[in-house]
Amino acid sequence: MNSDVLTVSLLGPPLVSLRGKTIEIRRKKVRFLFYYLAAQNQPVNREALVNLFWPDDTEVVGRKNLREALSNLRSSIPAVDFLSLRGDTISLNHEVVTSDIREFEKIVLQVRQNLDISQPGAFTEPVYLKIREAIALWRSPAFIPEVSSTDPDPFQSWVIEKGEAIDYWHQLMLEWMVDHSIVSGNLNEAVNWLSQTLLLDPLNTEYNIYMLNCLRDMQAYSELHHFCDRLEELYHSAHMPAVLRETVERVKEVANDPVLERSLVWKDLSKSEVHFTGRNNEMALLKKRLYNNGMVFVQGELGSGKSRLLKQFYLSLEVIPRLVYYQCLPGDEKIPYHALIEGMKKIISAAEWRELNPLFARALFPYFPELSDFRQDLKAEEFANCLQLSHLLPETFYSLFTLLARQRKCLYVLDDAHWCDPESIDVLLFIHKKGGPEEIGTAIVAFCNQCAPEWLTNQLSSFAVERSIDFCSILPLTPEEIGELTFYQVGRKPSAEEKNWLLFESGGNPALLIGLLTQLRGSEDFLFYKDNFQLTDELRDRIKKLLHSLNPVQREILTAAAVMGEQFQVDQLRYLVDLPMKQFIRELGNLQQKQLLRTCRFTPQGEGLEFCHGLVLRYLEEEIPAQQKWLYHNRAVETLKSSGNFQIENLFSIARHLHLANRNVEAFDYWMEAGELAVRVGKPDLVNRAFGQALALADIVYEQCTDEAYYHLVRTWSDFAFDVGDMSAVVQIYQHARMVGQARRNPRIQGFAESGFALLQSLSGHHDFAMQSLEQCIAALARAGEKEELVRSYGIRGVLKTLNGDFWGAQSDYQIVHRMFA
Template structure:
């Protein structure tokens, strides 16, 4: 068994799990000194270190006394005595200092193998294991070296203590810094932030630690928290050292202030309804729940800059899941750091050739003082095919020289590629194209061409594209196009899912100002301000119901709040600091059934999705709406009264459009339509089931319930379930 020596934090010596007490502080001091320093030391030197005010004879006698005490306490041969030299056997102790030092060496070897922006060919499993090991080591850090221990009558030992504390503080800081970078590279920004917070806790005056924390919060899209971390550090420096942060950190803070202002405007604008003015438009809807995805965008942007290469990020998700908000928040971040941001979008049914690119490039060239300095006249002339206003601005432009057909097309492609490429020579370019599942084939073709040209030039262009996942027909050409784009430059795909319950509840806390409610400001008109703890508890329960009802779908969340505002169950009041705060009625906080609440805007979005279904898929969905939750394929086709082959085609469509979710089971059959075996199906969102159920009409529901009663009657359904269908049919 090894003797455990833990010196990070208050010193602890234990053997076989039993703590050892030495009775005299200097006995503990000697053992800790020898364990830390290693090697062998003359008795005279050790005696002078611990008893500097005693003569040599007395000091050596005291040393012999504590050596005897150490031997009796340890009960193991640990002391190494060679004539006049003393030490400890390193193989006999388990020292937390060694564990920390070894972990830092491992982290150094890993982080030194690659530099930021370079491709990393390391084994992903090995990297995860390393991070787990470093995190475990970090957990052994209980505090400063020999925290709380001192020998006032031994000044040289005190000097040694202070030097060791500074040394191990630095080793701990290096571990935090390197671990946080590994965590961030792995896309774990939350863990990286917590690691850095731990670093700042033990190094309150070290700018490197606080700068890292501010950068990580900023990279996660949390500008407000990043700015707060900066202000806290600035206040500490002013208080303790009467100084201020470095110029680099002050400049970063200015960028953050600009981001916070732009995000406040963006959050307010996104709360507004295009059709009606809602009281919710007075509120700032915060950016929440996408920190990891935002961190990925930031990481790809940095890689684009440091590697001098173009990159692509495809953000995929259903309508209303937050693709556009994520992209626009990132554009705010990038513009604050000097990037040139271009924005365009494809439109359903428009099919205009080059439409998204024209929308992105036109406003940028309008701001350009001298486009003829950006492009040669020949390329401006080609570009004027899409932007005829260039001819008005430059009437002397020569006519396009490329003629017609494929030659003209190639020249136009080159003009578009050159425009963005030249802009990127001045500043990094982020080209954001939204709803690209609706893009025409020509737009995709020119992006493919331009991507190859940017990659050849090493142009710092980040192509950020967003597309819906529930439109298989519209996005089929898009889905084929993305892999082809990956042949010329790196492509990263981000698939957005619903927000977690914690994020939805956090949004509600922000909107209701629950975390920092000033005294005397009630949550709702005419409500007494006392009992704030009770109000918070009720709001927390309401937040849980709201999260469950909206399923974490951001669009459903906002539209549900609007509907509750229209019903008077929510109000927007003015906060003393300006802006709006959401007030929740006591009745809604305590007891509220949100399941019957279906905002008109949500209904319209769902109806639009359902209108694109084939007749077979629509029949299956109506049957599923009647069956409810967790139904099998045989029940579904039986209630829909469809042949098995028809049902399989319709089911593929519903699963492909993310209207139904498949759980368990599998598919069989290598030829022909796949056979769904043993799987159960449920609606991807309860609101979709509600709309599918009501849109079918009363007569169809009556028929479907009657069929459900007949089909389920022979499958062992519960009496309650059969009774439900019998009463409805």
């Protein structure tokens, strides 16, 4: 946001600020004029302003007063040209002035326009986020509270009407969010909205019952006891409705079960989940820090199992600490100290709230208005004055932590902290830096490193050397752990090759692995899907979430990397994206930090990069538009050629990109060159891969692939395969050559295939069939005048005669070969 933007906050005690500093407008009517203009969406006629603020004066006097007020207003805020005067109308320049009330009304309009696409009780995601954004703007129910009966009647009427309209929409939105959360099954969030709703209407029977039932279903029994006590106090001088009384008695019976202490505040603690495996080192670190006090920051990629690790750690404890738990939600980052307050208000008793130092209680009051329910010394009219004590909040929370840890060890767990407000993290670091760890207990903060905002990573790096702070990185699952989880998910142990494939596709990410295994359940051979695996909608959604935090530049680099393939060299990738070198290196490092790319041994001589998750590579390959993919592949070819590196791996890459760019004739030539180089260095697997690709392309480029080129391919490959004893490859080559020779009506290729099969028949013990085949082959080749293949056939027949003991016949064939060479 521009630092010179003037901020006007009216949804609570009015506040005008510029560059983070409060601006004071001394004259009351001038303030009111500014507030009124800040709440308008359209320019206001001067006559209307005169009638609003000086209704008893003549028009001439009123306009004079208005000019003086505007002049005074400009003097109060000289640094910004915030007024827009056009003809007889006046407005604020909204390019340099922002107003929370205008933003609130803008969202109200958007929500009203979209209500027809939302089902009652459950909203679409865009509508939900908009309502949440609007509620977050609200600071207190008082709209311009300093207006009194001595102020102009028209302005008083406007303030009352505007305040009632805003109150109506605020209350209605809170009720919508309650219904949405309950219908969606998110009881933790429902309790949050119910708390805000009941703050405005504490005797609402329907929502008090909702609150009781939500707390019961969440097994938040400590908070349930507190809420029941609060209801008794509220209805002390009034009759509690019978239906509410019955609900209170019923939930109290459930809450009095002493064995349920573990479930006081943890969301979904008893929910059944998939098998928990591994994480022994992480569990040991958490237990060590719990016993020694201090802080642990747990970081891992989305779906790595951070929340499950924290839950399993808590369940494993024999001695239960006093738990303060909060799982952050999107939007929490906009509400100062929200994470701390939400966690603490579930566990701190009314007596402990009353024990808090009065000055600290006043500092906390603007951020936790419900505090007035527990303390008689806090009054609503002091709300604005308490805002001036915000500098005391770190000490306030320190005092609360010492209260919590006074009776027994305290454990504060903050999950999904990438959505946490910066103020809560600052306070936690302040507390653990300031005090003795034994006084404040242990804090565990978990966040997704792909979603972590820059302020969080910068803050953590500055505390990396603190002895009382540990960092715990969630590592990918090992092949052994993948095997164990696979057994529990699909009911059978995978082979070593299957485990390696599952590890490659999932990257050891538990969430991706479970999604993958869900699709593979019932399959007897996972590797059947290795080359034809199709992403399900569930896996697509998981991968989208994994990539959600990428900026456009990072997305472009990752897309280009997907075109390069599973592994690639950085300098080659560099030429596919048009970015300055420094920016490219920085964003490539960010992709590695987000655990999407990692270093690998690309060639024996140097390192490259590879995808951490095969599923992400599959997803990106499917998502790239055909035209963009074609351009990338052509650019990759030119990049690889210009590198001057023509080792086997590079030849493979060039051939692959040529094929994907539909330049198949050139691709055939490069596969041939790669295969011949692999023959020279004696690499059977690379020979089979290169020549196999060339053979497949020979069918595609049938007309462009000459008989000579095809013969050279099958002859070179079969000779090498025979030498290394790869008979399955030999059979495959002869079968293909027989088919192609017949289709092309080429005696040479046909003779090559038939003489080869004759040799195989002889080696299988079928000498008579072999000799008969060779006789027919030699006759056909002689008629066609194919000398080279005829020599080969006579040589093979000589070998077979030798094996059969016909030495004179063999000698005759060898003499024929000798004469033909001569």
